[in-house]
Amino acid sequence: MSQPDPNHHIRRVVLPSGRSIEVVYFESPGDSTTVRPAAREQKVTDLHVCPQCENDMVYPVEWEEVSPTHWEVALRCPSCEWDHVGVYDQATVDSFDDELDRGTETLLRDLKRLTRANMEEELERFSEALGADALWPMDF
Numbered sequence: 001m002s003q004p005d006p007n008h009h010i011r012r013v014v015l016p017s018g019r020s021i022e023v024v025y026f027e028s029p030g031d032s033t034t035v036r037p038a039a040r041e042q043k044v045t046d047l048h049v050c051p052q053c054e055n056d057m058v059y060p061v062e063w064e065e066v067s068p069t070h071w072e073v074a075l076r077c078p079s080c081e082w083d084h085v086g087v088y089d090q091a092t093v094d095s096f097d098d099e100l101d102r103g104t105e106t107l108l109r110d111l112k113r114l115t116r117a118n119m120e121e122e123l124e125r126f127s128e129a130l131g132a133d134a135l136w137p138m139d140f
């Protein structure tokens, strides 16, 4: 499984829980030479938006190529536990991928802010406890 394969690459996505998942992309060799008819305009679905609670943090649990143009994606919403497996076209998956890139950045920013806020809160509690004589040097 960890053997490098030129036909697929792995990207790591870190979830709000701190757990990281690996998204595997499969590339089929003939893809770049495929000429797509310009007339075939397809509606792009916003995969990152949960149809149930409208949270925009839906992420892929599994991601697998089912044909040269379509992907089977297992989705999950971290907010309401909604999950779904669907087959989507390349354009939809591409736009989801862009969205994930943005989402991951936002997530990391939020996480950093959150960590800092938690630390400040804890320090505050600690100094309040000190001020209130709630801490006794019993362990010494």
Ligand SMILES: [Zn+2]
Pocket: 050, 051, 052, 053, 054, 055, 077, 078, 079, 080, 081, 082
């Ligand atoms: Zn949801």
